Amino acid sequence: MSLLKLIIKREFIAKVRNKSFIVMTFLSPLIFVVIAAVVGYLASMKADLRRIAVHDPANVIFNTLKNTEEYRYVNTSGLSVGVLRDSVKTEKFDGLLVVPATTKTNEIAQKTQYYSNESAPLELILDLEDQLSEKLTAQNYQAAGIDTLAINKAQADVSIQLKKSSGEDTIKGASLIRIVIGGGFGYLIMMFIIIYGNLVMRSVIEEKTNRIIEIIISSVKPFQLMLGKIIGTSLAGLLQFGIWIVLGITLLTVASAVFGIETGGTAGIAANAAAEQVDPSRIQQLLAAVWDLPIATILISFVLYFIGGYFLYSSFYAAIGAAVDNETDSQQFLLPIIMPLVLGVYIGFFTVINDPHGTVATVFSIVPLTSPIVMLMRIPFGVPIWQVILSIVLLFATFVLVVWFAAKIYRVGILMYGKKPTWKEIIKWTKYD
Amino acid sequence: MRPTVVMLFLTLHKYQPSMEHILEVSDVVKKYGDYTALNHVSLSVPKGSIYGLLGPNGAGKTSLIRIINQITMPDSGRVILDGEPLQPKHIQSIGYLPEERGLYKTMKVGEQCLYLAQLKGMSKKDAKAQLDFWFEKLEITSWWNKKIQELSKGMAQKIQFVVCVLHKPKLLIFDEPFSGFDPVNANLIKDEILELKRQGSTIIFSTHRMESVEELCDYIALIHKSNKLIEGKLDDVKRQYRTATYRIGVLTQNTEQLLYQLTQKYTVAQTHFKSLNQELQLEVAIGNDTPNNLLSLLLNNGMVTHFEEKIPSVNDIFIQTVTQN
Numbered sequence: 210m211s212l213l214k215l216i217i218k219r220e221f222i223a224k225v226r227n228k229s230f231i232v233m234t235f236l237s238p239l240i241f242v243v244i245a246a247v248v249g250y251l252a253s254m255k256a257d258l259r260r261i262a263v264h265d266p267a268n269v270i271f272n273t274l275k276n277t278e279e280y281r282y283v284n285t286s287g288l289s290v291g292v293l294r295d296s297v298k299t300e301k302f303d304g305l306l307v308v309p310a311t312t313k314t315n316e317i318a319q320k321t322q323y324y325s326n327e328s329a330p331l332e333l334i335l336d337l338e339d340q341l342s343e344k345l346t347a348q349n350y351q352a353a354g355i356d357t358l359a360i361n362k363a364q365a366d367v368s369i370q371l372k373k374s375s376g377e378d379t380i381k382g383a384s385l386i387r388i389v390i391g392g393g394f395g396y397l398i399m400m401f402i403i404i405y406g407n408l409v410m411r412s413v414i415e416e417k418t419n420r421i422i423e424i425i426i427s428s429v430k431p432f433q434l435m436l437g438k439i440i441g442t443s444l445a446g447l448l449q450f451g452i453w454i455v456l457g458i459t460l461l462t463v464a465s466a467v468f469g470i471e472t473g474g475t476a477g478i479a480a481n482a483a484a485e486q487v488d489p490s491r492i493q494q495l496l497a498a499v500w501d502l503p504i505a506t507i508l509i510s511f512v513l514y515f516i517g518g519y520f521l522y523s524s525f526y527a528a529i530g531a532a533v534d535n536e537t538d539s540q541q542f543l544l545p546i547i548m549p550l551v552l553g554v555y556i557g558f559f560t561v562i563n564d565p566h567g568t569v570a571t572v573f574s575i576v577p578l579t580s581p582i583v584m585l586m587r588i589p590f591g592v593p594i595w596q597v598i599l600s601i602v603l604l605f606a607t608f609v610l611v612v613w614f615a616a617k618i619y620r621v622g623i624l625m626y627g628k629k630p631t632w633k634e635i636i637k638w639t640k641y642d
Numbered sequence: 643m644r645p646t647v648v649m650l651f652l653t654l655h656k657y658q659p660s661m662e663h664i665l666e667v668s669d670v671v672k673k674y675g676d677y678t679a680l681n682h683v684s685l686s687v688p689k690g691s692i693y694g695l696l697g698p699n700g701a702g703k704t705s706l707i708r709i710i711n712q713i714t715m716p717d718s719g720r721v722i723l724d725g726e727p728l729q730p731k732h733i734q735s736i737g738y739l740p741e742e743r744g745l746y747k748t749m750k751v752g753e754q755c756l757y758l759a760q761l762k763g764m765s766k767k768d769a770k771a772q773l774d775f776w777f778e779k780l781e782i783t784s785w786w787n788k789k790i791q792e793l794s795k796g797m798a799q800k801i802q803f804v805v806c807v808l809h810k811p812k813l814l815i816f817d818e819p820f821s822g823f824d825p826v827n828a829n830l831i832k833d834e835i836l837e838l839k840r841q842g843s844t845i846i847f848s849t850h851r852m853e854s855v856e857e858l859c860d861y862i863a864l865i866h867k868s869n870k871l872i873e874g875k876l877d878d879v880k881r882q883y884r885t886a887t888y889r890i891g892v893l894t895q896n897t898e899q900l901l902y903q904l905t906q907k908y909t910v911a912q913t914h915f916k917s918l919n920q921e922l923q924l925e926v927a928i929g930n931d932t933p934n935n936l937l938s939l940l941l942n943n944g945m946v947t948h949f950e951e952k953i954p955s956v957n958d959i960f961i962q963t964v965t966q967n
Contacts, residue, residue: 226748420742420744421745421746423740423743424758424802428733626742
């Protein structure tokens with residue numbers, strides 16, 4: 210045990226003292242904050258005002274078009290289309306809407322044209338189409354003698370109220386919260402595995418290229434060394450994550466103070482907008498939804514999946530590091546390891562969101578290689594406890610199996626120099642005693 | 643084979659009580675897949691000796707050393723260290739300097755030595771005291787806070803040597819200890835090895851440098867193609883490989899007659915050795931005859947300037963055994 214502690218301590222210190230570790234630790238939050246600030250700044254910038262010429266001699270639509278912050282519509286029905294097109298070319302106008310001078314709705318619907326130098330913004334075109342079709346539909350109703358008022362009255366506005374089977378109220382926004390929380394935790398695990406798994410691998414390769422490995426394993430068991438490496442590296446990683454969180458919060462606070470006026474301004478607008486659309490009871494409901502989540506289950510399972518997933522994958526990384534002589538050779542072996550991780554995230558973000566309890570989501574949340582990510586994304590939606598337990602038991606069983614398997618590869622691999630092994634050879638190593 | 647040689651062979655392989663041996667390897671087999679690295683190898687390393695483990699590349703020396711160091715396990719067979727079957731606690735009784743050796747490049751010398759010593763089971767305090775002793779002895783105290791990457795290869799090798807002997811192991815295993823050292827430092831390390839032997843350590847010494855085997859080893863074993871071919875006291879092995887051949891120098895008036903007489907009785911070959919005389923230089927294999935008969939024949943025909951038995955060098959034995967098998 211004390212040998213393991215010694216190894217953990219050395220690995221931890223070696224990682225923490227490393228220049229790139231220090232740089233990464235202190236630079237990453239800075240980069241993050243700068244990016245966030247830039248994005249925030251760009252988002253708060255007002256878009257350029259675009260002037261759209263409207264050639265609508267029959268006045269089908271112009272009167273209903275409303276100027277917005279982005280688009281100003283100018284009635285140019287008096288000018289010929291040719292002149293207007295030239296003025297678009299010379300950029301007097303950003304676009305030109307030509308509505309045929311007729312009252313036949315069919316012709317209008319099919320022959321309305323939009324001219325611009327660059328490709329037209331999709332958002333604008335959709336908006337124009339909506340307005341035109343609404344207008345034309347109303348005209349068609351009128352022509353056919355249908356009472357539009359009666360239709361409007363007859364229109365049923367459906368909003369299904371979501372309730373849990375236990376009878377409590379629930380709201381649609383709660384789903385989003387669940388996705389954000391589950392997805393965040395799942396994504397965090399994936400990032401941690403990829404970043405620190407790589408570090409474990411690199412440190413194994415380093416010992417091989419330094420040729421210190423044989424000196425070390427004449428004192429300790431390769432298994433102890435491997436475990437010490439994984440634990441030491443993960444502790445360094447947790448420290449780094451901790452520093453990131455603290456620094457990130459501090460920097461964000463400082464940044465918001467510096468950019469106070471602008472961020473405050475947008476926040477104010479957002480708050481106003483929110484106040485207009487959402488009544489206070491809805492906000493309360495959202496907050497209640499957060500508290501309604503199985504927070505204890507989420508946190509406990511996060512810790513369990515984190516440990517299980519990280520150890521599982523870093524054993525793979527350690528075994529790969531032992532099998533190769535340099536990092537370039539490791540690529541071929543890394544692919545099958547990164548695939549299930551990426552698969553997990555994809556399933557999480559596409560399948561779980563649509564159907565958290567569907568077959569695909571359920572299966573992949575129990576299969577050990579993807580369960581740390583997929584199950585964490587599912588848990589906020591409420592997962593039967595037996596599935597969680599089954600998946601954790603499977604994860605840890607696989608973890609024990611993989612560590613055993615990886616230790617065998619590790620033990621043989623660290624003493625092999627010179628040539629890149631094939632998969633077949635690596636499998637053969639596991640059969641050595 | 644002459645009766646004396648046969649008898650010698652028997653005494654060499656006679657069982658000796660274990661307490662005289664620090665290490666006994668009996669009937670060890672090690673296979674890697676289909677490849678047999680060690681094929682029923684047995685060795686006995688006497689306490690307090692310097693034991694040369696010889697063999698061409700790929701013979702199985704490193705496999706054997708790794709088994710002794712418990713880096714790998716034998717498929718079958720036993721290893722006894724100081725009277726007890728090999729077990730994890732014995733790691734502390736062994737010091738190992740591998741052929742492929744290195745150190746953490748970015749770690750400081752002192753820290754690294756402390757770490758490696760602690761891995762060998764020393765307390766931090768003991769390790770520090772021993773390190774101070776060795777660093778002063780080798781005059782390298784100023785390196786303590788340097789990183790390994792700032793040191794030359796030879797300097798790093800010195801550190802590795804210190805780490806290997808620091809915990810005062812009963813058994814030291816050196817795999818090519820002199821590679822990478824300049825002659826001055828090689829000599830320094832050689833003296834330290836002899837000093838360790840005087841203090842009672844047993845040293846297993848694996849090398850291709852035969853002159854250092856001649857100089858240092860009391861016992862040798864030769865492993866070739868996974869089998870042990872020779873083992874014994876260096877002198878005994880040499881006796882076993884003696885060919886009753888004498889190198890002679892004679893100043894004579896009648897060379898042809900002498901050669902005629904010699905070839906009648908013995909097998910004669912030309913040879914050359916350094917001499918200030920312009921004599922006839924020959925190698926004469928006398929078979930079952932005595933050296934005295936050869937000498938009197940020579941004395942009757944001229945003035946004898948040189949007469950010595952040709953003793954096989956370790957190099958000769960090595961090459962002869964390896965090429966024959």
